[in-house]
Amino acid sequence: MILKLLLNRGLQIKNTFLDSGSGIKRYRLLSLGVLFILPVYIYAQINQLFKSWSVLSDNALLPATGFVNLSLLGLFALLVFTGIPLSLHLPFVSKDLSLLRSLPLPEADIWAAKFIQGCLINSTLFLYFGLPLLIAFYINYEISAWFLFIVLLAVIAFLALAYAIANICAILLLTALSAQRAKYITTILVAFVFVALWAGFQLFRFSQLDPISTSFNPQRLEQLAQFNTHSWLDLLPSHWLVNIFSQSAQNHPSGAIVRLFPILLVTIPAIMFSFILTRKLKTFQENRPALIHKHQTEKHLEKKRPPFLALLIKDLNLIIRDARQFAQSIIFLIMLMVFPFIIYEKNDLLSLFDFHAFASLLLFTAIFAALSTVKLLAIERKSFYHLKKAPLASQTLFGAKWFTTYATFLPVATLALAILSVLSSAPLQFFGIFFIILNGILAGAVALGMVVAIYFVNFNWDHPRNMLHSGGTLWLMLAIILFGSIDFLILALGYMTDLFLLSLLLSTGYAVVVFLSGTYITQKKLEKLEWIY
Amino acid sequence: MIKAEHLTKKYGSFIAVDDLSLRVENELFVFLGVNGAGKTTTIKMMNGLLRPGRGKVWIHGIDIQENPVKAKRMTGLVPEEPFLYEKLKTHEFIRFLADIYKIPPTLAKRRMDQLFDIFELAEHADALIDELSHGTRRKVALVGALIHDPEVLFLDEPTIGLDPESVRTFKTLLDGLIKQGKTIFMSTHILELAEKMCHRIGIIHQGKLHKVATLQQLKTESGYNDLENIFLNIIGSKNDSSLQSFLQGNAGT
Ligand SMILES: Nc1ncnc2c1ncn2[C@@H]1O[C@H](COP(=O)(O)OP(=O)(O)OP(=O)(O)O)[C@@H](O)[C@H]1O
Ligand SMILES: [Mg+2]
Numbered sequence: 001m002i003l004k005l006l007l008n009r010g011l012q013i014k015n016t017f018l019d020s021g022s023g024i025k026r027y028r029l030l031s032l033g034v035l036f037i038l039p040v041y042i043y044a045q046i047n048q049l050f051k052s053w054s055v056l057s058d059n060a061l062l063p064a065t066g067f068v069n070l071s072l073l074g075l076f077a078l079l080v081f082t083g084i085p086l087s088l089h090l091p092f093v094s095k096d097l098s099l100l101r102s103l104p105l106p107e108a109d110i111w112a113a114k115f116i117q118g119c120l121i122n123s124t125l126f127l128y129f130g131l132p133l134l135i136a137f138y139i140n141y142e143i144s145a146w147f148l149f150i151v152l153l154a155v156i157a158f159l160a161l162a163y164a165i166a167n168i169c170a171i172l173l174l175t176a177l178s179a180q181r182a183k184y185i186t187t188i189l190v191a192f193v194f195v196a197l198w199a200g201f202q203l204f205r206f207s208q209l210d211p212i213s214t215s216f217n218p219q220r221l222e223q224l225a226q227f228n229t230h231s232w233l234d235l236l237p238s239h240w241l242v243n244i245f246s247q248s249a250q251n252h253p254s255g256a257i258v259r260l261f262p263i264l265l266v267t268i269p270a271i272m273f274s275f276i277l278t279r280k281l282k283t284f285q286e287n288r289p290a291l292i293h294k295h296q297t298e299k300h301l302e303k304k305r306p307p308f309l310a311l312l313i314k315d316l317n318l319i320i321r322d323a324r325q326f327a328q329s330i331i332f333l334i335m336l337m338v339f340p341f342i343i344y345e346k347n348d349l350l351s352l353f354d355f356h357a358f359a360s361l362l363l364f365t366a367i368f369a370a371l372s373t374v375k376l377l378a379i380e381r382k383s384f385y386h387l388k389k390a391p392l393a394s395q396t397l398f399g400a401k402w403f404t405t406y407a408t409f410l411p412v413a414t415l416a417l418a419i420l421s422v423l424s425s426a427p428l429q430f431f432g433i434f435f436i437i438l439n440g441i442l443a444g445a446v447a448l449g450m451v452v453a454i455y456f457v458n459f460n461w462d463h464p465r466n467m468l469h470s471g472g473t474l475w476l477m478l479a480i481i482l483f484g485s486i487d488f489l490i491l492a493l494g495y496m497t498d499l500f501l502l503s504l505l506l507s508t509g510y511a512v513v514v515f516l517s518g519t520y521i522t523q524k525k526l527e528k529l530e531w532i533y
Numbered sequence: 534m535i536k537a538e539h540l541t542k543k544y545g546s547f548i549a550v551d552d553l554s555l556r557v558e559n560e561l562f563v564f565l566g567v568n569g570a571g572k573t574t575t576i577k578m579m580n581g582l583l584r585p586g587r588g589k590v591w592i593h594g595i596d597i598q599e600n601p602v603k604a605k606r607m608t609g610l611v612p613e614e615p616f617l618y619e620k621l622k623t624h625e626f627i628r629f630l631a632d633i634y635k636i637p638p639t640l641a642k643r644r645m646d647q648l649f650d651i652f653e654l655a656e657h658a659d660a661l662i663d664e665l666s667h668g669t670r671r672k673v674a675l676v677g678a679l680i681h682d683p684e685v686l687f688l689d690e691p692t693i694g695l696d697p698e699s700v701r702t703f704k705t706l707l708d709g710l711i712k713q714g715k716t717i718f719m720s721t722h723i724l725e726l727a728e729k730m731c732h733r734i735g736i737i738h739q740g741k742l743h744k745v746a747t748l749q750q751l752k753t754e755s756g757y758n759d760l761e762n763i764f765l766n767i768i769g770s771k772n773d774s775s776l777q778s779f780l781q782g783n784a785g786t
Contacts, residue, residue: 306635307632310628321620321661386630391601393602532583
């Protein structure tokens with residue numbers, strides 16, 4: 001039964017990839033291909049690191065296992081984190097539950113199917129970061145193939161344990177919060193964790209560990225080698241996993257098998273415990289007075305709101321109340337703010353090239369803003385017909401969406417620009433000039449976002465969340481990069497020929513043209529768009 | 534007033550609505566047809582959600598393709614499956630629609646309170662639409678279609694999921710609206726509702742409008758006394774030998 005439930009799910013996934021329209025299918029497969037680049041890149045980096053360590057000393061296994069240990073520890077924590085919203089969603093919120101519950105299926109089967117499904121989804125993170133690490137480790141330390149079996153078992157247990165712990169945390173949250181609410185909060189928390197990690201990685205210099213690099217710091221490598229010796233590590237599943245790896249690396253099969261036990265001995269009870277807790281939760285919730293919806297006193301503003309404003313308020317509400325959208329917007333905005341700290345360079349801003357940090361900041365702003373605009377159309381989902389039915393000119397519909405992104409990004413980008421100016425001690429007039437350029441680029445990029453959004457809009461009724469598939473995103477990136485490059489080219493030419501003021505004017509005019517044609521195309525397409533389902 | 538002329542819609546090579554011409558004015562017009570007959574497609578074209586392949590639609594003399602903004606202001610629509618903004622609260626959603634239709638806030642507030650009262654939605658006013666039951670959502674959609682007091686109301690199977698009390702309220706409401714001079718175009722599968730309420734009936738089959746007449750006319754023409762037989766007669770009742778064999782097979786086990 002469990003298998004059937006999972007196969008059914010697998011079939012749905014297969015259908016979205018293979019049986020959609022051929023255009024969509026191509027894009028989906030393409031985006032899947034793009035997703036492979038990241039793990040390959042990570043693999044290449046780590047592999048190079050391991051290689052250079054083995055050149056450096058005979059006992060390169062120590063820093064390598066330290067590195068693996070530390071990475072797996074972080075990964076384990078991350079897996080628990082990402083597992084929480086997932087284990088709130090799948091068994092408590094997802095839409096197919098009412099169907100599943102109505103079928104003559106044992107409760108335990110539904111639970112198990114959801115658990116396995118969640119565990120698989122959660123483990124994709126491991127494919128990205130854990131697997132490249134392991135492959136690099138295995139290749140560099142020439143571990144014989146049959147250890148793979150033990151390692152595979154251990155990794156599965158490791159992943160299942162992380163998800164089981166996430167499950168238990170989720171259930172604890174549910175004693176105090178409704179599933180919807182808990183999911184919303186934890187999703188946003190996960191987003192914050194990811195941004196923090198990203199920022200951390202940006203500021204930590206990996207080159208310190210790389211003997212080939214000029215900023216190599218042998219002390220750091222020593223610390224890494226010593227990492228395995230901390231005794232508190234014995235309590236951590238990541239360490240148990242690493243023990244198995246190092247045993248296999250030293251070719252000790254019995255040692256590896258013995259070290260398989262602790263992880264198995266903890267994982268199985270943890271899974272069972274989370275099942276028991278789920279059951280207990282049910283009786284707990286049945287005996288608790290229902291979480292009554294608190295009715296605030298209605299404060300209906302008696303003020304008049306023009307349609308433009310009404311559209312704006314609606315969009316903001318939709319974004320803020322949708323954990324995914326909200327988290328994504330926050331991530332974008334925080335990344336923009338962190339960005340100046342990463343890219344600034346202290347130099348005298350003498351030549352044109354010294355401004356490339358500014359240019360990259362603007363380009364990033366443009367890409368983020370355009371991506372957010374695309375989402376702004378996608379959030380309409382099945383309710384899109386309200387806009388189609390509304391007695392409003394398409395300029396108003398377009399304008400409201402455009403303005404929402406523009407108005408949220410402008411202040412944040414301006415702040416980021418100010419930070420960058422201060423960090424690179426640029427004179428005030430530079431800030432002013434880049435502020436003007438920023439406005440043009442932002443206006444054009446958001447308009448381009450609208451164009452792509454409306455052209456790739458795809459009413460996918462089985463997956464309304466995917467109403468806009470990722471192929472559009474790729475085109476959008478290209479369009480923005482092209483748009484930005486031409487703009488910078490105009491400015492650079494003006495700078496070199498001492499006609500900077502003219503080129504600033506030209507660049508603004510160029511942005512206005514892009515904005516206007518984007519507006520025009522979107523409007524026409526919006527009018528033509530049919531509400532088919 | 535709704536006027537349609539030679540309305541045609543193709544999906545690929547499949548003709549969903551075929552050369553449909555019709556005029557409806559200050560009455561409750563009921564649109565009948567089997568599943569897939571083309572009712573929803575017709576209603577969508579009349580509301581400017583689909584572009585007709587051929588033909589035109591006028592709402593009070595205004596061509597919906599040529600002057601959509603003006604035409605749409607006069608119509609209200611409850612679609613077959615009213616998807617609402619799930620992350621808005623009920624009152625926020627209605628307020629949103631009122632603003633879109635540029636209803637003065639005080640008037641909007643008064644209408645909203647009245648309609649919420651009528652459909653017993655007041656207790657859900659502050660709940661997210663996400664949390665509402667299926668029937669409650671349909672009521673919200675109905676309120677949304679009425680908030681701007683439209684001259685022409687399109688209802689695509691509006692009574693699905695409504696409880697008996699709400700259906701009664703709904704009928705009274707429709708009667709009242711007709712008396713005010715409004716035009717109502719309703720598709721339904723509930724023949725009893727059609728029999729009791731409508732002025733004229735249109736029967737669509739495989740995209741073609743087969744018949745437009747009052748109930749009385751249909752009765753005298755066909756010789757049947759109930760709409761079910763009249764309807765099945767017009768569309769040509771299908772061969773039910775499979776049904777018989779299925780029932781027999783089941784009885785045998
Ligand atoms: N997007 C589409 N693509 C292809 N065919 C479609 C599409 N939408 C509708 N159709 C077809 O058009 C025909 C008419 O559909 P429509 O939704 O108008 O039927 P209906 O009379 O409303 O049926 P029901 O009583 O089931 O609601 C059906 O055969 C349907 O399969
Ligand atoms: Mg229909």
